[in-house]
Amino acid sequence: MSNQLSRRRFLRITGAGAGVAAAAGTLGSLPLLRAGRGPAEKGIRTVPTFCDICFWKCNAIATVRDGVLWKIEGNPDDPLSSGRLCPRGTGGVGAHFDPDRLRRPLLRASVRGEERWTEVTWDEALSHVAEKLRQIEKEHGPEAVALFSHGIGGTFLKHTLKAYGITNAAAPSFAQCRGPRDVGFELTFGEGVGSPERTDIRNARCLVLLGSHLGENMHNTQVQEFAEAVGSGATIIVADPRFSVAASKAKHYLPIRPGTDLALLLAWMNVLVREGLYDKDYVSAHGFGFEAFAAEITPFTPEWAWPETGIEPDVVRETAREMARYRPATLVHPGRHATWYGDDTQRSRAIALLNALLGSWGRKGGFYQPAAMDVPAYPYPPYPKSEKGKADNPGRKYPFASEAISTGIREATITGQPYPVKGWFVYATNLMQALPNEAETIRAIQNLDLLVVVDVIGSEIAGWADVVLPETTYLERYDDLNVELFREPFVALRQPVVEAPFDQKPNWWIARELALKLGLEAYYPWKTIEEYLDHRLKGAGLSLAHLQRRGLVRGGKPPVYYEEGVVPSFATPSKKIEFYSVPLKEAGFDPVPRYSRPEPGPPGSLRLLFGRAPVHSFSRTQTNPVLAQAMDENEVWVNADVARRAGLRTGDRVRLRNQDGVRSDFAVKVRATEAIRPDCVYLVHGFGHTSRMLRRAFGRGASDARLVTRYRTDPLMGGTGMNVNFVTLEPEA
Numbered sequence: 053m054s055n056q057l058s059r060r061r062f063l064r065i066t067g068a069g070a071g072v073a074a075a076a077g078t079l080g081s082l083p084l085l086r087a088g089r090g091p092a093e094k095g096i097r098t099v100p101t102f103c104d105i106c107f108w109k110c111n112a113i114a115t116v117r118d119g120v121l122w123k124i125e126g127n128p129d130d131p132l133s134s135g136r137l138c139p140r141g142t143g144g145v146g147a148h149f150d151p152d153r154l155r156r157p158l159l160r161a162s163v164r165g166e167e168r169w170t171e172v173t174w175d176e177a178l179s180h181v182a183e184k185l186r187q188i189e190k191e192h193g194p195e196a197v198a199l200f201s202h203g204i205g206g207t208f209l210k211h212t213l214k215a216y217g218i219t220n221a222a223a224p225s226f227a228q229c230r231g232p233r234d235v236g237f238e239l240t241f242g243e244g245v246g247s248p249e250r251t252d253i254r255n256a257r258c259l260v261l262l263g264s265h266l267g268e269n270m271h272n273t274q275v276q277e278f279a280e281a282v283g284s285g286a287t288i289i290v291a292d293p294r295f296s297v298a299a300s301k302a303k304h305y306l307p308i309r310p311g312t313d314l315a316l317l318l319a320w321m322n323v324l325v326r327e328g329l330y331d332k333d334y335v336s337a338h339g340f341g342f343e344a345f346a347a348e349i350t351p352f353t354p355e356w357a358w359p360e361t362g363i364e365p366d367v368v369r370e371t372a373r374e375m376a377r378y379r380p381a382t383l384v385h386p387g388r389h390a391t392w393y394g395d396d397t398q399r400s401r402a403i404a405l406l407n408a409l410l411g412s413w414g415r416k417g418g419f420y421q422p423a424a425m426d427v428p429a430y431p432y433p434p435y436p437k438s439e440k441g442k443a444d445n446p447g448r449k450y451p452f453a454s455e456a457i458s459t460g461i462r463e464a465t466i467t468g469q470p471y472p473v474k475g476w477f478v479y480a481t482n483l484m485q486a487l488p489n490e491a492e493t494i495r496a497i498q499n500l501d502l503l504v505v506v507d508v509i510g511s512e513i514a515g516w517a518d519v520v521l522p523e524t525t526y527l528e529r530y531d532d533l534n535v536e537l538f539r540e541p542f543v544a545l546r547q548p549v550v551e552a553p554f555d556q557k558p559n560w561w562i563a564r565e566l567a568l569k570l571g572l573e574a575y576y577p578w579k580t581i582e583e584y585l586d587h588r589l590k591g592a593g594l595s596l597a598h599l600q601r602r603g604l605v606r607g608g609k610p611p612v613y614y615e616e617g618v619v620p621s622f623a624t625p626s627k628k629i630e631f632y633s634v635p636l637k638e639a640g641f642d643p644v645p646r647y648s649r650p651e652p653g654p655p656g657s658l659r660l661l662f663g664r665a666p667v668h669s670f671s672r673t674q675t676n677p678v679l680a681q682a683m684d685e686n687e688v689w690v691n692a693d694v695a696r697r698a699g700l701r702t703g704d705r706v707r708l709r710n711q712d713g714v715r716s717d718f719a720v721k722v723r724a725t726e727a728i729r730p731d732c733v734y735l736v737h738g739f740g741h742t743s744r745m746l747r748r749a750f751g752r753g754a755s756d757a758r759l760v761t762r763y764r765t766d767p768l769m770g771g772t773g774m775n776v777n778f779v780t781l782e783p784e785a
C-alpha cells in the first residue's frame with residue numbers, strides 16, 4: 053500500500069505541500085538567492101544524502117545542475133520516507149541559498165544582546181574560545197561548561213567537550229518536548245517509543261490522536277502512514293481543542309477542553325474495564341498490578357469526566373467501544389511534543405496504559421519492535437571522570453528524569469548551585485524560543501563567561517552570543533552516520549552535495565579544530581571525516597565508497613511484532629507492563645495516574661496553545677526563501693464568536709498580551725474560525741523573530757515563546773508544561 057500512496061493524497065493530508073513543491077521548482081528564477089560561487093562545473097549529477105530540515109533524517113537525492121544545487125527528492129531506496137520527502141525536505145534547497153545565512157565567524161563587539169559583531173578568522177575565533185575554556189577550567193573546572201544541542205550534527209562537538217571534561221549536555225527536546233512521553237512509556241513498558249516513533253500507523257485499524265496534529269506536525273513517515281490509514285478506512289478519533297487537519301479526517305472529533313486529556317483517558321479506561329472490553333489474555337499474560345489499577349480507576353466514569361472535558365458520556369463510551377472493536381490494531385498515539393500542563397508524564401503514562409489495555413504494544417497496528425544495524429562506535433579513549441557530576445538535577449529532585457534537563461542547567465547557571473556554570477555551547481537550537489520564560493534565559497546568559505553559538509542562521513540565541521560560528525548546511529557537509537532504529541533498519545550517510553558559499557565550516561571540522569587547540573589530539577586519531585566514517589563502516593562490514601554511491605544500506609526486515617515471533621520483554625522492575633507502578637509509589641507519586649483540574653486563567657483571557665506548520669521546523673526555517681514563500685508569517689486562530697464579540701475579523705492585526713503583561717513584539721493576523729474552541733487561541737510556533745540577522749523573518753508574526761512566561765514543571769522528570777499561559781487580544785491601531 054505504501055508504495056501506491058499517491059503524491060496527491062500525501063499533499064492533501066499535509067494541506068500545504070503543493071506551494072512548496074512549486075516554490076522549489078521556481079528557485080532557479082530567483083537570482084538574488086544565488087549566494088554560491090558559481091563553479092565552472094557543467095552537466096547534471098546526483099548525490100545521495102539525508103535531510104536535516106528536521107530531525108527525522110529522511111534519505112534524499114540531491115541534483116546539481118551546472119554546478120548549482122537544483123533540487124532534492126526522496127531516495128526511492130529509503131524505507132523511512134518511501135522515497136518521498138515532506139514539503140520542508142523538498143524546500144531544503146532554500147537552506148543552501150538562504151541570503152540570511154551566517155557567513156563568517158563573529159566576535160561580539162558590544163554588550164550582550166546588542167547585535168554588533170566583528171568578523172574574524174576561524175583561527176582567531178577558535179583560539180579565543182579555547183582560551184576562554186582554559187580560563188573557565190582553571191577557575192571552576194570543566195564541569196562549568198554546558199552543551200545544548202539538537203540533532204545529529206552535535207555529535208562531534210559533544211565529543212570534543214566531553215573530552216575536555218563537561219558533564220552537562222542537554223537537548224531541549226527532552227524537557228521541552230518529548231521527555232514526559234518517553235518517561236511515561238518507560239515507567240509502563242520499560243522502554244520509550246523512540247524517534248522515529250515505533251507507531252505502526254499504516255496497519256492501525258483505529259487511530260486515536262490527542263492533540264497530535266499529524267499533517268501539520270510533519271513527521272514524514274507518520275504522515276504518509278496516516279494517509280494510508282485514512283485511505284484504507286481506519287477509524288480516526290481525534291481529541292483536540294482545535295479542529296486540526298487530522299481532525300478533518302476523523303470519524304469522531306472530540307473538541308476537548310484544554311488541559312483535561314487525562315480525565316478523558318481515565319474515562320476511556322474506565323469503560324474498557326467496566327464493560328470487560330480490554331484484552332484480558334494480553335493483560336493477564338503481561339500485566340502487573342491490574343487489580344489495583346482497576347480499583348483506582350473505578351470512580352472515573354464518563355459522567356465524572358463530562359464536566360471536566362466537555363465530552364458527553366455517550367461519546368466517550370462509543371469511542372471506547374470503537375477502540376475495543378479493532379484491538380489490538382488500535383493505536384493511541386503517544387504524541388511527541390508532550391510538555392503541556394505539568395502533569396505530562398502521568399498523562400503519557402495513561403496513554404501507555406490505554407494502549408496496554410488494548411493489547412497494542414508489540415502488536416501489528418499498534419507499536420512494533422524496532423531494530424538497528426550493528427555499526428560499532430569509533431574507539432576513542434575514555435572521557436575524563438568527574439567527581440562533581442551533573443548540575444541539571446541536583447539531589448535527583450526529578451527522580452524519573454532519564455536525560456539531562458536543559459532548564460535545570462539554566463537554573464544552575466542562574467543560582468550557581470550545585471556548582472557554577474560559566475560557559476554555554478549552543479548547537480543548532482534557538483534557546484530563546486525553545487526554552488520557556490525568556491527572562492530566565494537572559495538572566496542565565498548574563499552569568500556566563502562564554503556563550504558560543506554554532507549554527508547556520510543567526511537566530512535570537514546567536515544575538516546573545518560572544519562567539520558565533522557559522523556552520524555549513526547539511527547539503528555541504530558530512531555528519532556522523534545515521535544508524536536508524538526502525539522497523540526496517542538501515543545505516544545512512546550524509547555527504548556534501550555542493551560547496552559552502554562563504555566561510556562556513558562543517559561541525560566535525562569545528563569540533564576537531566577546537567579539540568586540537570585544547571590539546572585533545574588523542575581524541576581525534578582520525579585526520580579526515582572520511583577516515584572516521586570509513587573506519588566505523590568497515591567495523592560493520594560496509595564501506596564509505598558504497599554509501600557515497602547509494603546513500604544507505606538496508607538491514608533487512610526482522611520480525612517486528614509478537615505475532616511474528618518477537619518475544620515480549622519489559623525492562624520494568626516487575627518485568628511486566630506496570631499498570632500499577634511501585635517505583636512511582638515509593639517516590640511519593642501516584643502509582644496509577646490521577647487527574648487534577650488545570651488552573652484557569654484570568655477572567656476574559658484565552659489559553660495560548662501552539663503547534664507546528666507543515667512547511668517549517670521550529671524557529672529554524674523562516675528565512676529559507678522557498679519555505680518562506682509557502683508561509684512567511686503565522687496567524688492567531690481565534691474562535692469566530694469570540695472574534696465577533698471583540699469586533700475582530702479575519703485579517704485584522706492584533707498583539708497578544710499575556711497574564712504577566714508581556715506583549716507580543718509584533719502584530720499578528722487574526723484567523724477568525726469555528727475550528728477552535730472559544731476558550732483558547734492557537735499560534736504556529738517559530739515566528740515573530742526579533743533577531744536582526746534574520747532579515748527575511750524579522751517582525752513577521754507573533755512568537756508564542758515570548759508569551760510563555762509561565763510554565764509548570766513536571767515533578768517526575770522536570771519537563772516544562774507550557775500550555776499554562778493566557779492572553780488577551782489588543783487590536784493594532
Ligand code: SF4
Pocket residue numbers: 103104105106107108109110133136137138139140141142270271272273
Ligand atoms: S520529515 Fe521532512 S524535513 Fe524532516 S527529514 Fe524528512 S523530509 Fe526532511
